[in-house]
Amino acid sequence: MLPLEISDEENLYRGITKQPQLWKMAQDRPSSAAFKDSKGVSVDREGYRGEAELVDSLNSRFELRAIVFVNAGYCRRIETSPIAKPLDDNPYHAEIHNIDRVELTASKAKKLARGCVVVTKYDS
Amino acid sequence: MSDTSYLEKPSSVVSSFRIHSKWNGMEPAKFVLKNKFIIDERKSTFQHESSNSTLENGKFQKTFIKRYWNEALIKSFLDLSYNWNGNGAVAIDKAVVLRAISLLRVLDHQPDIFPTARNTIQFEYEYGDDYLEIEIFDGYFNVYRCVDNGETEYRTTAFQRVREEVLNYHASIRNK
Numbered sequence: 001m002l003p004l005e006i007s008d009e010e011n012l013y014r015g016i017t018k019q020p021q022l023w024k025m026a027q028d029r030p031s032s033a034a035f036k037d038s039k040g041v042s043v044d045r046e047g048y049r050g051e052a053e054l055v056d057s058l059n060s061r062f063e064l065r066a067i068v069f070v071n072a073g074y075c076r077r078i079e080t081s082p083i084a085k086p087l088d089d090n091p092y093h094a095e096i097h098n099i100d101r102v103e104l105t106a107s108k109a110k111k112l113a114r115g116c117v118v119v120t121k122y123d124s
Numbered sequence: 125m126s127d128t129s130y131l132e133k134p135s136s137v138v139s140s141f142r143i144h145s146k147w148n149g150m151e152p153a154k155f156v157l158k159n160k161f162i163i164d165e166r167k168s169t170f171q172h173e174s175s176n177s178t179l180e181n182g183k184f185q186k187t188f189i190k191r192y193w194n195e196a197l198i199k200s201f202l203d204l205s206y207n208w209n210g211n212g213a214v215a216i217d218k219a220v221v222l223r224a225i226s227l228l229r230v231l232d233h234q235p236d237i238f239p240t241a242r243n244t245i246q247f248e249y250e251y252g253d254d255y256l257e258i259e260i261f262d263g264y265f266n267v268y269r270c271v272d273n274g275e276t277e278y279r280t281t282a283f284q285r286v287r288e289e290v291l292n293y294h295a296s297i298r299n300k
Binding site: 015017019020021022024026027031032033034036037038039042061062103105106107110 | 200201204208209210211212213236238239240241242243244246248250255257259266268270275277
């Protein structure tokens with residue numbers, strides 16, 4: 001079972017949907033809009049899986065334009081909180097919240113968008 | 125009551141534009157299209173009736189078409205299916221869509237546009253590290269500007285203030 005404490009070394013994966021389009025073609029990365037969610041930014045921890053299994057898992061749930069990850073230590077450095085939120089059907093689920101509330105500010109959402117690493121991209 | 129007339133499909137307006145392109149050779153005239161854009165063929169300019177600025181004909185087609193593309197995109201956010209982000213997000217409210225379209229129509233520069241999972245629509249301009257974002261909420265705008273590494277963020281309800289912010293942003297990047 002995964003520990004509930006997310007370490008700074010962990011990477012947190014997020015699928016970027018194809019429809020609606022949240023990918024910025026010119027910049028070749030997601031819009032900060034992809035990191036604005038009233039329920040918190042939903043991400044998957046890698047856990048004890050390999051990246052290939054994780055990618056397959058995300059692809060089975062959505063039609064994706066890309067898969068990206070943000071490092072948990074980076075999330076903390078920009079003053080956001082990665083929180084483990086395991087679900088019955090997804091023990092790897094986590095959320096990124098603002099420090100004092102759930103929703104991120106424009107500035108923090110932009111930092112996540114610019115600080116994420118592209119794992120894989122699919123045709124637009 | 126809200127004016128929802130511009131929620132009709134944009135194809136009719138685009139076809140008005142195509143009709144306009146066939147007006148070559150006719151007496152130059154000033155036309156007010158259904159959508160409140162004013163085309164002055166004598167001056168070869170294009171203007172929104174709520175705007176004081178005009179665009180030259182060369183920029184006209186690109187801006188005109190992108191504006192209608194963007195309007196269609198914004199309207200499509202009404203039809204987003206439940207759970208479109210895999211985390212229970214719902215379609216964007218009509219009030220937010222109407223507000224976004226109203227803002228779009230007074231802007232002189234067309235943004236990149238994205239929905240969010242917090243019932244808002246986001247307009248973005250990005251040039252290198254310089255960035256301007258307008259997030260449209262139900263009832264107000266959140267403006268976030270990051271230019272020359274200086275950040276500013278504020279809320280406003282004023283369309284004109286947002287329009288000026290966009291103009292100032294583009295003026296600042298023109299000088300770089």
